[in-house]
Amino acid sequence: MNHSKISGTGSYVPEMIVTNEDFTKYIETSDEWISSRTGIKERRYAGDVSTLDMAYHASLEAIASAGIDQSLIDLVIVATVSADNVFPGVSQMLQAKLGLDPVMAFDINAACSGFIYAMNIADKMIQSGAYKHALVVGAEALTRWTDFSDRNTCVLFGDAAGAMIISKSDEAGLIDVISKAQGDVDDLLICKNPSPKTLVNHQAEIQDFIQMDGRNVFKFATKVLVATVNELLERNNITLDDIDYIVCHQANERIIDKASRDLDFPMDKMYLNISRYGNTSAASVPLAIDEAIKENIIKVGDTFMTIAFGGGLTWAGALVKY
Numbered sequence: 303m304n305h306s307k308i309s310g311t312g313s314y315v316p317e318m319i320v321t322n323e324d325f326t327k328y329i330e331t332s333d334e335w336i337s338s339r340t341g342i343k344e345r346r347y348a349g350d351v352s353t354l355d356m357a358y359h360a361s362l363e364a365i366a367s368a369g370i371d372q373s374l375i376d377l378v379i380v381a382t383v384s385a386d387n388v389f390p391g392v393s394q395m396l397q398a399k400l401g402l403d404p405v406m407a408f409d410i411n412a413a414c415s416g417f418i419y420a421m422n423i424a425d426k427m428i429q430s431g432a433y434k435h436a437l438v439v440g441a442e443a444l445t446r447w448t449d450f451s452d453r454n455t456c457v458l459f460g461d462a463a464g465a466m467i468i469s470k471s472d473e474a475g476l477i478d479v480i481s482k483a484q485g486d487v488d489d490l491l492i493c494k495n496p497s498p499k500t501l502v503n504h505q506a507e508i509q510d511f512i513q514m515d516g517r518n519v520f521k522f523a524t525k526v527l528v529a530t531v532n533e534l535l536e537r538n539n540i541t542l543d544d545i546d547y548i549v550c551h552q553a554n555e556r557i558i559d560k561a562s563r564d565l566d567f568p569m570d571k572m573y574l575n576i577s578r579y580g581n582t583s584a585a586s587v588p589l590a591i592d593e594a595i596k597e598n599i600i601k602v603g604d605t606f607m608t609i610a611f612g613g614g615l616t617w618a619g620a621l622v623k624y
Contacts, residue, residue, distance in 0.1 A: 305473055341554065379438050459583070489513070555576055
């Protein structure tokens with residue numbers, strides 16, 4: 303039977319750093335107010351850097367980390383809700399920018415869960431025997447869809463990209479992956495129109511930025527995070543004692559802290575980098591995994607989980623042997 307494994311990781315964050323103090327110049331807030339509610343101290347903004355460029359730099363790192371010739375990559379999947387164009391997709395332009403052979407390349411939209419959705423797709427396509435090396439990327443420039451007059455949302459988001467090479471393997475590295483959705487009929491987390499339209503009278507329509515019902519999104523996130531961990535444990539007949547680390551989507555430190563307490567799993571085994579980057583949506587999980595590996599927190603032979611939740615509403619989780 304074919305299996306898949308993580309053979310390389312990479313990430314990219316833009317140079318522009320925006321601190322909590324920067325927000326005090328135009329909205330009523332403070333470093334204490336933001337950090338106590340979210341765990342965020344600073345985040346990165348893409349500015350003129352495209353989503354494609356961020357994906358490209360992260361991909362170069364992942365390819366180098368995997369130690370493979372890029373000509374072997376036969377599948378490209380990019381998870382993003384902030385592509386530079388409606389079409390062509392980031393994935394197709396990434397294939398060209400990297401100089402890859404003509405291969406299957408497509409984008410997916412599952413918001414903050416998108417990267418684990420992409421991992422699931424790559425895993426199943428490799429298991430089919432049709433593909434051997436998938437480049438999977440999460441890349442976001444959510445600050446382009448952020449309302450900077452809304453202090454409840456504008457402090458949350460940052461821009462980044464993370465990438466992973468998932469390769470065919472004789473042993474299962476991606477042991478199990480779960481991806482689920484429940485349509486957000488109540489508009490708890492929504493961005494209806496992420497580009498201004500030109501009307502007949504040539505006046506730009508007001509852009510509909512990211513809107514979030516924070517209280518109910520918090521309830522949703524904490525519920526599905528714990529449920530997904532428990533489902534992965536039950537499906538694979540293991541316990542939390544078998545897990546070295548949990549890498550969650552970095553949306554809010556309070557969500558991760560509550561999950562730690564609900565699971566009775568040590569907070570020092572719940573990887574955190576949200577203080578430096580904020581919520582980077584589909585880039586969050588691969589960025590965190592890459593940093594955990596670079597910091598030697600996740601080591602070869604470790605078993606870890608990664609869990610995400612986001613707009614859609616979507617959620618996903620993976621059990622991984624690194």
